[in-house]
Amino acid sequence: MKVVIITGGSRGDVAPYTGLGARLKAAGHDVAIAAQESFAGLVREVGCEFRLVPGDTRAMLGSEDGQRWQGRGTGTLRAMKTNIQMGMRLLEETGKGVVSAAEGADVLLLHRTALWHGYLAAGAMGIPAVGLELFPSVPTADFALPSFDVRFLGRWGNRHLPSLAMGVTSHVRTPLDAPIRSFQQQLGLPQTGLSEVRRRTVEDENWTILHGYSPQVVPRPADWRPGVEVVGYWWPPAREDWRPPRELTDFLEAGPPPVFIGFGSITRRDTAELTETISAAMRRAGTRAVVQAGWSELSAMGDDVLAIGDTPHEWLFPRMAAVVHHAGAGTAGAGVRAGVPAVPVPIMGDAPFWSRRLAGLGVSPGYVPMNELSAERLGDLVRQAVTDPAYRQRAAELAGRVGAEDGPARVIETLDRLPPRFGRR
Incomplete structure (x- = not known):
């Protein structure tokens, strides 16, 4: 079976699918992964075919709009204009690559950045498709979705606010409709706009959505419809030829376990100020630290x-006393897998959701948003995470349960149950 995974965004939006792709290949499938050019090497390293999706997320995040986006987060009214601008750009870039990426596929596996275009293309091209999400995507009364981060309306608001928002926007055209309507026209489909496509992906009982995180971390809500599942993490494959540099191993051997600090694909321009804050926080906490450059350098x-x-991360994190990170889905999961306490510094997107969840699980003493970061707050949280053994004990117990799961196997089972290509619908 020719399986095409289509993804986009940052490294955290690509790496889990390389692990999944490697497992699918081991199960006998022919696998291609469509992503931005900067991730071609990452895809080819695991033996998968690389297909191009336009765009450059690092450049986008480093732009003036990208800096405002990260500075304001994604869940406030103040950020709405920037969110719309960035959303339009992502939709337009993704739409340019989905159809060509899907050529020759027997099945499409779609990350969030390609979900709506992929859903439409799959229907038009007669290709079975499955949504693969890295954080909760279907409304539930249990919690507010990361993309609708409003917590004061209670269970009713959690469950109905996304649907109400989609219902309102279906009657009011927004700039986000334009690239979707253009894509629908390209495929010869009725031009409904974005809100209608979003509604269909949530409600379509023939559309399977698999969530690639552990039910031990976020259990599957009972009010989700059939076909929406939580299957376990899709870990990036181990790099068998990788060896730690001597400088790193010497540092680890020279003293007690340090604290990891890294913010992944987040792009900040205030690097010198952030570095000084981190250094002061570690002095306050009385800990050693390993600082990963990331996209912020x-x-x-x-x-x-x-x-x-x-x-x-699978090599480094278990050797740490605690991990300080931006709480993206993949990095948060890597910390859980390693069984070490976490101190999240959320910046945007789904990060506040995972930050609250890690604290709720008792593996984190709390979190501090990036736009509120200070040496005092970060240092105090790190000290608490490192000195209170309860956090490490709970983290180790959680890691044991998560380690027993096999997320890719659940995806393989789903593919085995899919119908063959079925012609244009």
């Missing part, structure tokens, strides 16, 4: 701090 200051580049 963080550096390190002090004898007890080491700056590192790209280092596999």
Whole structure:
């Protein structure tokens, strides 16, 4: 079976699908992964065919609009204009690559950035498709969705606010409708706009959505419809030829376990100020630290701090006393897998959701949003995470349960049950 995974965005939006792709290949499938050009090497390293999706997320996040987006978050009225502008750009870029990426596929597996275009293209091209989400995507009374982060309306608001919002926008055209309507016209489909497509992906009982995180971390809500499941993490494959640099191993051996600090694909321009805040926080906490450069190109200051580049989380995190990160889905999951306490510093998107969840699970003493970050707040949380053994104990117990799961196997089972290509609908 020719399986095409279509994704976009940052490294955290691509890496889980390389692990899934490798498992699908081991199960006998022919796998292609469509992503932005900067991730071609990541895809080819696991033996999958690379297909191009237009766009450059790093450049977008580094732009003036991208900086405003990260500075304001994604869940406030103040950020609405920037959200619309960035949303239009993502939709337009994704739409340019979905049809060509899907050529020759027997099945499409779709990440959020390609979900709506992929859903439409699959129907028009007669290809079975499955949505693959990295955070909760279907409304439930249990919690507010990360994309509708409004917590004061209670269970009724949690369940109905997304549907109400989609219902309102279906009667009011927004700039986000334009690229979807253009894509529908390209495929010869009725031009309904974005809100109607979103509604259909949520309600269509023939449309399967699999969530790639552990039910131990976020259990499947009982009010989700059949076909919407939580299956477990899709871990990036281990890099068998990777060896830690001598400087890193010497640093680890020279003292007690350090704290990891890294913000992944988040792009910040205030690097010097952020570096000083981190250094002061570690001095306040009395801990050593390993600082990962990431897309913000963080550096390190002090004898007890080491700056590192790209280092596999599955190797590094278990050797840490705690992990300080931006709480993206993949990094949050990697911390859970490693069984170490976490101190999230959420910035945007789904990060506040995972930050609250880690605290609720008892593996984190709390979190501090990036736009409220101070050496005092970060240092105090890190000290608490490192010195209170209850956090590590709970983290280790959770890691044991999560480690027993096999998320890719659930995807393979779903593919085995799909109908063959069925012609245009």
